[in-house]
Amino acid sequence: MDGACCGPGYASPAEAMQAPREKLLYTIALYVGTGLQKPDYVATIDADPESDTYSQVIGRCEMPGIGDELHHMGWNACSSCHGDEGMERRYLIVPGVRSSNIHILDTKLDPRNPSIHKVISGEEIKRKTNLSAPHTVHCLGSEIIISMLGDAQGNAPGGYLHLDKDFNIVGRWENSMGEIKFSYDFWYQPRHNVMVSSEWAAPNTFMPGFDLEEVGHLKYGREIHLWDFEKKEPKQTFYLGEDGLVPLEVRFHHDPASTHGFVGAALSANIIHWWKDGEDWRWEKIIDVANEPHPDWPIPVPGVISVILLSMDDKYLYLCNWLHGDIRQYDISDPHNPVMTGQVWMGGLLGKAPVVNGAKVTGGPQMIQLSLDGKRLYVTTSLFSTWDNQFYPEIRTNGGVMLQVDCDTENGGMSINPDFLVDFGKEPNGPSRCHETRYPGGDCTSDIWL
Amino acid sequence: MTTRTITLANRDGATYEVDGRQPLLKSLMDQSVDLPYGCEYGGCITCAGKLIEGEVNQAPQVALNNRQINNGYIILCVARPLTDCVLEVGVDSHDKLYRNPFLDPLEPHELKADIAAPAPITETPK
Ligand code: FES
Numbered sequence: 001m002d003g004a005c006c007g008p009g010y011a012s013p014a015e016a017m018q019a020p021r022e023k024l025l026y027t028i029a030l031y032v033g034t035g036l037q038k039p040d041y042v043a044t045i046d047a048d049p050e051s052d053t054y055s056q057v058i059g060r061c062e063m064p065g066i067g068d069e070l071h072h073m074g075w076n077a078c079s080s081c082h083g084d085e086g087m088e089r090r091y092l093i094v095p096g097v098r099s100s101n102i103h104i105l106d107t108k109l110d111p112r113n114p115s116i117h118k119v120i121s122g123e124e125i126k127r128k129t130n131l132s133a134p135h136t137v138h139c140l141g142s143e144i145i146i147s148m149l150g151d152a153q154g155n156a157p158g159g160y161l162h163l164d165k166d167f168n169i170v171g172r173w174e175n176s177m178g179e180i181k182f183s184y185d186f187w188y189q190p191r192h193n194v195m196v197s198s199e200w201a202a203p204n205t206f207m208p209g210f211d212l213e214e215v216g217h218l219k220y221g222r223e224i225h226l227w228d229f230e231k232k233e234p235k236q237t238f239y240l241g242e243d244g245l246v247p248l249e250v251r252f253h254h255d256p257a258s259t260h261g262f263v264g265a266a267l268s269a270n271i272i273h274w275w276k277d278g279e280d281w282r283w284e285k286i287i288d289v290a291n292e293p294h295p296d297w298p299i300p301v302p303g304v305i306s307v308i309l310l311s312m313d314d315k316y317l318y319l320c321n322w323l324h325g326d327i328r329q330y331d332i333s334d335p336h337n338p339v340m341t342g343q344v345w346m347g348g349l350l351g352k353a354p355v356v357n358g359a360k361v362t363g364g365p366q367m368i369q370l371s372l373d374g375k376r377l378y379v380t381t382s383l384f385s386t387w388d389n390q391f392y393p394e395i396r397t398n399g400g401v402m403l404q405v406d407c408d409t410e411n412g413g414m415s416i417n418p419d420f421l422v423d424f425g426k427e428p429n430g431p432s433r434c435h436e437t438r439y440p441g442g443d444c445t446s447d448i449w450l
Numbered sequence: 451m452t453t454r455t456i457t458l459a460n461r462d463g464a465t466y467e468v469d470g471r472q473p474l475l476k477s478l479m480d481q482s483v484d485l486p487y488g489c490e491y492g493g494c495i496t497c498a499g500k501l502i503e504g505e506v507n508q509a510p511q512v513a514l515n516n517r518q519i520n521n522g523y524i525i526l527c528v529a530r531p532l533t534d535c536v537l538e539v540g541v542d543s544h545d546k547l548y549r550n551p552f553l554d555p556l557e558p559h560e561l562k563a564d565i566a567a568p569a570p571i572t573e574t575p576k
Contacts, residue, residue: 032496035541037484067488067496098488098496132489154493154512207488208495208513212551213558217565297552386495389548396541 008089009079009447013254013312016079019372019441023048024111026092027378027402028070028435029060029424033385034396036430039063040070042094042105043434044112045402045422047378055420057427059113063103068096069385072436074137076104076144076165079447080190087142087165089442091117095134095146098207100125102134102146104167111440118167126152128169131159133203136185138448145173149183149203156202158183178234182221185250188229190450191257192276195227197234198247198263209386215267220246224263224272226281238283243270249307253314256449260335262286262308264319269303271319273335286338292324292350301349306366306383311374311409312444316341320365322383323391324348327365327405329414341412344405347381349391357421362398363388369437370407370444377405377414382433399424399431454531458483459502460538468531474499474506475526478539485526485539492528499526500543504535516569517560521546 010016025045031038044059063070076091092105092114100122105114126132131148138145144163150156157180162173182199189195199221200206205214214220222244226236240247245267252261259276271287291300303321310317310332317330317338325348330338345353347361354360363381370377382388382400389396404420407413425431438446452470456478457463468477475487475497488496492511500522511525523546526539537543558567 032486032488033541035486037486067486069488069496098494100489150493153491154489203489204493204512207493208515209548210551211515211556211561213556213561214565217561219565299552301552386548389544390550393548 006085007081007083007087008077009082009442011082012449013314016372016442016447017312017374021373022371022439022441024440025378025437026107026114026439027380027437028073028094029427029432030070030382030385030435031429031432032067032069032098033389034431034433037066038429039066040068040096042070042092042114044114049419055422057422061105061114061116063096063101064116064119065099065101067099068101069098070094070435071097071384072136073438074139075438075442075446076139077142078139078442080139080141080450084142089440092438093137093144093146095137096122097133097135097149100132100134107440120167120169125161125169129159129161129172131161131172133158134161135183138186138188140188143170147183147186147197149200154202154204154207156182174232176233178225179237180225180234181223184221184248187250187252187261188448189252189256189259189261190229190448192259193229194259195229196250196252196261196263196274197225197227198250199223200246200248206384207386209390215245220267222247224250224274236281238274240265240272240283243268243285244272247272248305251308251310251445254310254312254447254449255314258314262310262317264305264308266305267302269305269321271305271308271317271338275335284336286336287319287330289321289324294349307368309368309370309444311370312372313374315409316374316407316412318368318370318377320368320379321348322364322366324350325352325364327368327377327379327414329407329412331412342407342414344414344416346379346403346416356403356416357418359401359421359423360398361401362395363392363400367436369439372441372443374409375407377407378437379403379405380434380437382435385433388433395433397431399427400433401425402434455534456531457536458539459536460540460542470531472530473527474529474531478526483539486541487527490527492525495525495547497526498523498544498547499537499539500524502536502538505532506530506535507532512562515556515560515562516566517556518547520560523547
C-alpha cells in the first residue's frame with residue numbers, strides 16, 4: 001500500500017519511486033457510442049506477472065446508468081495528505097463527462113472488485129453549481145476539486161466543482177474565471193502558489209465530434225492560464241496561438257520546489273514548457289512533432305498529442321501521437337532542450353504497427369500511466385467516443401486494447417512487453433473501449449506534494 | 451394532448467403513440483424503447499436518430515452541424531414531433547453522423563448554425 005508514515009501517499013517523489021510494484025490497475029471501459037446499451041465500467045486488471053490471471057480483466061464495476069462516458073478519474077487523497085493520518089487513499093472518483101454524474105468507488109472493501117460507494121448526480125451538480133462535464137480530479141489536502149468543462153447547458157468556460165472529503169458538494173471552487181474562455185486539465189504547485197489550467201472547448205463543441213473548421217472559428221482553445229492558487233483566480237494568460245492549438249494535458253514537475261511544467265498542444269502536436277524566470281513566468285515550445293504524409297490524405301496527418309506524462313523523477317517526458325500511432329520518450333533533464341530517447345508504435349493511421357502482440361490495434365496510443373518506479377508504461381487506445389468514431393470507426397466492433405511498454409530508466413529507450421495484452425474487443429458483454437488507468441498505490445499523474 | 455404516431459423503421463417498424471409536446475427520447479423511453487443518451491439537453495449528439503419521414507421541432511439542439519441536419523439527423527432528447535414520423539434510432543442510424551474531418555471537410559454553410567455561412571443560392575432550373 002502507500003508509504004510508511006501516517007497518511008496516504010509518500011513523503012517525496014523519491015520515496016514514491018521505492019514503493020512496491022503495482023499489482024492491480026483500474027481502467028475506464030466504455031460502451032458509450034458502441035451501440036451496446038450497457039453501462040460504462042471500471043475494469044480491474046491483474047498486473048502481477050506471478051499471477052495466473054496476469055494481463056486479464058478480473059473485475060468489472062458497472063456504473064448504475066448508461067451514457068456516462070467515463071473519461072478521467074482521480075483519488076480522494078494523495079501525497080498532499082501524507083501527514084494526515086485521518087485520511088486514506090481509498091475512494092476513486094470517476095466522473096461521466098456526458099452525464100455529469102460523479103461516481104465514488106470504494107476500492108478498499110475488495111480491491112479486485114471496487115463497488116459504488118456514492119453517486120453525485122449530474123442533475124444535482126447542475127442545479128447547485130450551474131456546471132457540467134466533469135474532467136480532471138485533484139485533491140487538495142482533504143478537499144477535492146474537479147474541472148468542469150461547461151455550464152449546465154454545455155457552454156464554455158465552465159469552472160471548478162469543490163467537494164468536501166465526504167463527497168458533498170461545497171459549491172464552486174474558483175472565485176473568478178477571469179477572461180478564461182475554456183476549461184480542461186489543471187495541475188497545481190502549492191509552494192509557488194500557482195495552478196496552471198488548459199483549454200479544450202465547450203462541451204457543446206467537442207462532444208458531438210471534431211469539426212476542424214471550428215478551430216478557425218475560435219471554438220477550440222489556444223491559451224493556458226496561471227492562477228493565484230490561494231486567491232482561486234487566474235492571474236496571467238499565455239496566448240500560445242498556432243503553436244498551442246488545443247492545449248490538453250498539464251503536468252508540473254513532481255518536485256514541489258520546481259516551477260517547470262509542460263502542456264501538450266494536441267492539434268499543433270507541440271510540447272509547450274513554462275517556468276518561472278526570476279519574478280516572471282515564461283513559456284517556450286520545446287517539441288514540435290512534424291505532420292506526416294498519408295497516401296489517401298490531401299493534407300499531412302498531424303500527430304494529435306492526446307496525452308503527456310512525466311516520470312516521478314522528472315527525468316522523462318512521454319507523449320502519445322494518437323493519429324500517428326507512436327509513443328515517444330524524451331529526456332528532459334534540461335527542460336529547455338529535450339532529447340528523444342525512445343519510440344514505439346501501435347495502431348495509428350500511418351500503418352506502422354497495425355498488429356501488436358497478435359492483436360489488431362484499432363485507435364492509437366492515447367492514455368498512458370507510468371509505474372511509480374518509471375519502468376512500466378500502460379497504454380490504452382480510445383480517446384473519446386465521438387472522436388474515435390470519426391478517426392477509427394472500426395473501434396466500434398473491434399474495441400480498444402491495453403498494452404504495456406517497458407521503459408529503460410537508465411539509458412532511455414522503450415520496448416513493448418510481448419507478454420502483456422488486454423484485448424477489450426473480447427469483453428464478455430461485447431467490445432468496449434479502454435481509457436484512463438490508475439493504481440491503488442498512486443501513480444505518476446495523481447500525487448502532488450505540498 | 452396532440453398524439454403523434456412514431457414508427458421506428460430499424461426496430462421492425464414498431465409504432466408508438468406519443469405526446470407531441472414531449473421530446474421524443476422521453477416519450478419513447480417511457481414506452482420502454484432502449485435508446486442511447488448522454489447529456490439530455492441537446493448538446494452531446496449521443497441520442498441522435500434519423501428522420502426518414504415527418505417533421506420535428508428541434509430548435510434547442512446545439513450538437514448537429516448543418517451537414518448532419520441535411521442528412522436527416524435529429525436530436526431525440528429535445529426534438530418534438532410536429533407530425534407523425536418515421537425514424538431510425540440508435541447507433542445503427544449513425545452511418546453518416548461521423549466523418550473524418552481532415553478527409554471530408556465541411557463547406558462554410560455546413561458548419562453549426564451559429565457559425566455557418568448562408569447557404570449558397572442554387573440556380574432553380576427554369
Ligand atoms: S442526450 Fe445529449 S444530445 Fe441528446
